Amino acid sequence: MAPGRNLRNLRTPSRGSGFDIGIDLGGTNMKIGLVDGAGRVKARRILLTHAGAGPTQALERAGAAIADLRKRRRVASVGIGIAGLVDHVAGIVRVPPNLPGWNGTPVKQILQRLTGLPVFCANDANAVALGEWLHGAGRGCRHLLCVTLGTGVGGGIIANGRLLTGANDAAGEIGHTAIFADGLPCLCGHNGCVERYVGTRYVEDRARKRVRAQLKRLKDHKNQTSLFPGIKAAGPSRMLEFAKGDAARITMREVGRAARAGDRLALALVEEVGDYLGTALANAVEVLDPERIVIGGGVSRVGRPLLKAVRQSVFRRTQTWGAHPGDTVGRKLGIVFSELGVDAGIIGASRLRTLDAPC
Ligand SMILES: [Zn+2]
Numbered sequence: 001m002a003p004g005r006n007l008r009n010l011r012t013p014s015r016g017s018g019f020d021i022g023i024d025l026g027g028t029n030m031k032i033g034l035v036d037g038a039g040r041v042k043a044r045r046i047l048l049t050h051a052g053a054g055p056t057q058a059l060e061r062a063g064a065a066i067a068d069l070r071k072r073r074r075v076a077s078v079g080i081g082i083a084g085l086v087d088h089v090a091g092i093v094r095v096p097p098n099l100p101g102w103n104g105t106p107v108k109q110i111l112q113r114l115t116g117l118p119v120f121c122a123n124d125a126n127a128v129a130l131g132e133w134l135h136g137a138g139r140g141c142r143h144l145l146c147v148t149l150g151t152g153v154g155g156g157i158i159a160n161g162r163l164l165t166g167a168n169d170a171a172g173e174i175g176h177t178a179i180f181a182d183g184l185p186c187l188c189g190h191n192g193c194v195e196r197y198v199g200t201r202y203v204e205d206r207a208r209k210r211v212r213a214q215l216k217r218l219k220d221h222k223n224q225t226s227l228f229p230g231i232k233a234a235g236p237s238r239m240l241e242f243a244k245g246d247a248a249r250i251t252m253r254e255v256g257r258a259a260r261a262g263d264r265l266a267l268a269l270v271e272e273v274g275d276y277l278g279t280a281l282a283n284a285v286e287v288l289d290p291e292r293i294v295i296g297g298g299v300s301r302v303g304r305p306l307l308k309a310v311r312q313s314v315f316r317r318t319q320t321w322g323a324h325p326g327d328t329v330g331r332k333l334g335i336v337f338s339e340l341g342v343d344a345g346i347i348g349a350s351r352l353r354t355l356d357a358p359c
Pocket of ligand 1: 193
């Protein structure tokens with residue numbers, strides 16, 4: 001383990017009456033929150049990032065929002081989770097995929113100058129893992145894997161009661177683990193990454209294509225059976241109904257709604273997504289042996305059908321030590337949804353100061 005690259009977490013996080021600022025910086029929005037010692041967001045500001053206009057203007061606007069949130073409050077620190085590789089010791093962002101022109105930005109230095117407060121930086125999914133571990137669905141664990149499902153697939157690992165950052169600040173990048181040796185090309189330049197199969201845009205794309213194909217089949221079928229009025233054709237997927245009849249408007253929201261309503265086409269798609277994600281998670285389980293996996297991010301709003309499919313996939317693919325083959329009783333592993341929801345990034349970032357100084 002390289003010195004200065006692993007952070008030890010305080011055993012007991014501060015639950016005092018002070019406040020910290022947590023920032024969840026993404027390519028579209030900057031979510032900034034005032035968070036108390038128990039991990040509750042007391043006030044928040046959501047600003048557009050305008051990433052293309054460069055880091056200086058965005059961080060200055062963030063600084064103004066922080067000044068507003070701090071009025072009459074004692075704030076101890078600012079923590080910021082950023083989508084991309086983040087050198088957490090130097091506080092510099094590297095190769096952020098959704099923040100063009102930000103590569104090499106000394107975020108920590110700039111925010112310290114703007115606020116006069118100590119500033120702590122991390123990858124956004126790592127910050128989410130920290131938040132879920134301290135205040136959310138990962139409470140009480142010493143071994144946790146946290147996955148965020150959205151346009152991208154991020155991850156964070158708590159191993160032996162520490163946030164694992166890795167030799168290159170790149171630990172937990174489960175989205176870019178391959179589930180097919182020669183699969184579809186991913187934006188990262190490699191093939192077969194799980195993100196290429198479960199990222200929002202790809203799932204929505206498959207949903208639209210399948211609904212259109214189904215409509216065509218139904219139309220053909222209707223033409224063939226019009227001479228036999230006694231045969232009643234099945235209707236189209238409810239994804240189409242929820243998208244007001246326009247397949248192009250199908251999003252994860254419609255996929256989830258239809259799946260929860262028992263729509264067969266939507267359920268098949270969600271089961272497929274759960275199986276792909278479960279394959280990547282099973283690989284991670286074999287390496288990390290977590291006691292809990294927390295699944296968060298927008299895609300998790302699909303709900304129970306997704307969780308069921310993920311659990312089936314993971315337990316089917318991981319070693320167990322039960323009395324019979326396939327018996328999962330022997331493995332201590334829970335798979336649950338996030339408890340912090342959309343605030344996970346803010347809450348986690350606000351806790352970055354509870355990490356010890358680099359060892
Ligand atoms: Zn990739």
